[in-house]
Amino acid sequence: MNIFDRYCKEYDAWYDRYKYVYLSELAAIRKVLPDDGRGLEIGVGTGRFAAPLGITVGIDPAKNMIETARQRGVDARLGIGEDLPFDNATFDYVAIIITICFVEDS
8 A cells, every 4th residue: 555545534634734825726726727628637646636626537546545536526547647548639738736746766
């Protein structure tokens, strides 16, 4: 079990505890996302960003995170950015919002 499966609830609760930080992050991201088109979030996690930003599809390697994202209405699938389970040109844009700080150098 990876760390995000183990601590899914604690991870998600951080956004409730620091509500105004979270809301300011959402506002900043909204400024750079396209106004229309179909998006994919790589590292969708619990769907905290995808759902309110209108990104309807996401992938994540943590099963428990995916289940929470689905409860938020995101079509979340098990996967990683290096091996997307989608055909080419399925999406108009891809968002990688919080994921980069958790990626290991390889």
